[in-house]
Amino acid sequence: MVKLAEWQGKSVFRKYGVPLPRGEVAHTPEEAESLVRDGKVPLPCVVKAQVLSGGRGKGGAVRFANTAEETRSAAAAILGLEFKGEKVRTLLLEEKLPIARELYLSLTLDRARRLPLLMTSARGGVEIESVADAEIDRQTVDPFPGLTGYEKRRAAKVLGLSGPQSRSLDRVLDSLWKVFMTEDAELVEINPLALVGDALVALDAKVVIEDDATFRHPDYAEVRDDRTELEEIAREKDIAFVQLDGNIGVIANGAGLTMATLDVLTELGGAAGVFLDLGGTDDPKKVTEAFLLMARAKPAAVFLNIFGGITRCDTVAKGLVEALGGVPSGDRFPIVARIRGNSEAEGIQILRSAGITSLSDLRASAQAAVEAARRRA
Numbered sequence: 001m002v003k004l005a006e007w008q009g010k011s012v013f014r015k016y017g018v019p020l021p022r023g024e025v026a027h028t029p030e031e032a033e034s035l036v037r038d039g040k041v042p043l044p045c046v047v048k049a050q051v052l053s054g055g056r057g058k059g060g061a062v063r064f065a066n067t068a069e070e071t072r073s074a075a076a077a078i079l080g081l082e083f084k085g086e087k088v089r090t091l092l093l094e095e096k097l098p099i100a101r102e103l104y105l106s107l108t109l110d111r112a113r114r115l116p117l118l119m120t121s122a123r124g125g126v127e128i129e130s131v132a133d134a135e136i137d138r139q140t141v142d143p144f145p146g147l148t149g150y151e152k153r154r155a156a157k158v159l160g161l162s163g164p165q166s167r168s169l170d171r172v173l174d175s176l177w178k179v180f181m182t183e184d185a186e187l188v189e190i191n192p193l194a195l196v197g198d199a200l201v202a203l204d205a206k207v208v209i210e211d212d213a214t215f216r217h218p219d220y221a222e223v224r225d226d227r228t229e230l231e232e233i234a235r236e237k238d239i240a241f242v243q244l245d246g247n248i249g250v251i252a253n254g255a256g257l258t259m260a261t262l263d264v265l266t267e268l269g270g271a272a273g274v275f276l277d278l279g280g281t282d283d284p285k286k287v288t289e290a291f292l293l294m295a296r297a298k299p300a301a302v303f304l305n306i307f308g309g310i311t312r313c314d315t316v317a318k319g320l321v322e323a324l325g326g327v328p329s330g331d332r333f334p335i336v337a338r339i340r341g342n343s344e345a346e347g348i349q350i351l352r353s354a355g356i357t358s359l360s361d362l363r364a365s366a367q368a369a370v371e372a373a374r375r376r377a
């Protein structure tokens with residue numbers, strides 16, 4: 001999933017003709033102030049944190065300014081924030097428009113019906129999850145004709161737009177549809193879509209590009225700045241590795257088992273700090289590499305939960321034991337293992353020779369991992 005920051009989403013929108021406020025990106029309070037002083041951003045303006053989480057409006061990450069000085073202090077305040085765990089490094093400054101109404105508009109995929117889905121609501125400007133279902137209109141769209149007059153008229157009606165306003169909506173919808181299809185998006189969302197006079201303007205932009213289509217859009221590889229340094233290294237080595245907030249390192253194989261493992265740990269009061277999905281590999285070297293990467297994240301304990309199939313238990317055990325030699329002694333951590341399935345006996349034997357006991361029960365082993373991490377914390 002390639003999730004674009006607002007300013008990146010808006011630069012995509014601009015290419016396709018979605019109407020936007022005038023705006024510029026800044027990285028320091030000084031830069032923000034000079035954008036205003038040089039007239040590149042008209043006053044009054046809006047200063048917005050460029051983070052990937054939503055709810056910035058409520059969370060103090062969107063501020064208004066009437067003067068260059070206010071712009072500078074708003075920028076300084078926002079750059080000092082850590083918004084939902086993410087440091088703010090980039091700002092978007094935009095002219096502040098007088099908005100009459102805030103609407104919601106998005107295109108996404110209805111995976112059950114395997115069709116694009118147009119969602120509209122007259123209650124924009126708040127997170128869509130908090131809008132009552134009855135106030136969101138959903139229309140599936142046949143991808144071949146694309147959005148037709150029918151869907152557009154219904155959207156206009158739902159949004160309470162007529163005359164020149166509904167013609168403005170038609171243009172927004174045409175542009176947004178082109179973004180969605182051409183960029184292989186899995187979500188394009190405008191919230192709020194603001195009514196300014198008789199014109200509609202996208203005040204916010206959320207664009208998520210389908211992972212499987214990124215090969216068609218090499219530009220987005222650079223755009224992706226939501227990875228940690230270790231995640232970046234992992235990606236280059238084609239290792240499924242994600243850093244979380246907890247302190248237990250989880251090594252599992254397959255997305256399902258990995259997620260289930262995280263759930264069990266959470267249920268038992270633990271918290272995963274990193275997870276590594278070994279997927280299907282038959283190369284112990286790959287396991288070693290992945291494990292060393294996990295060690296660099298300095299987990300308090302590691303829980304290895306493997307179901308041997310294509311990935312054999314002995315492959316994992318070999319790779320892991322090999323890796324242990326490469327972990328600096330100061331960074332050592334207890335390992336709790338649970339390996340079942342293909343070549344289980346060999347795997348258990350290899351682990352035992354390295355002093356690692358393998359348990360067979362999921363809850364018992366998860367519990368042991370949680371306790372080991374707690375002792376070290």
Ligand code: GDP
Binds near residue numbers: 021046058
């Ligand atoms: P989010 O809370 O992270 O989704 O951030 P948004 O970009 O949606 O901004 C939050 C709110 O700030 C919007 O719902 C608007 O009410 C307000 N806002 C943003 N830009 C403008 C603007 O140009 N003019 C006015 N009046 N309000 C704005």
Ligand code: MN
Binds near residue numbers: 204
């Ligand atoms: Mn928004």
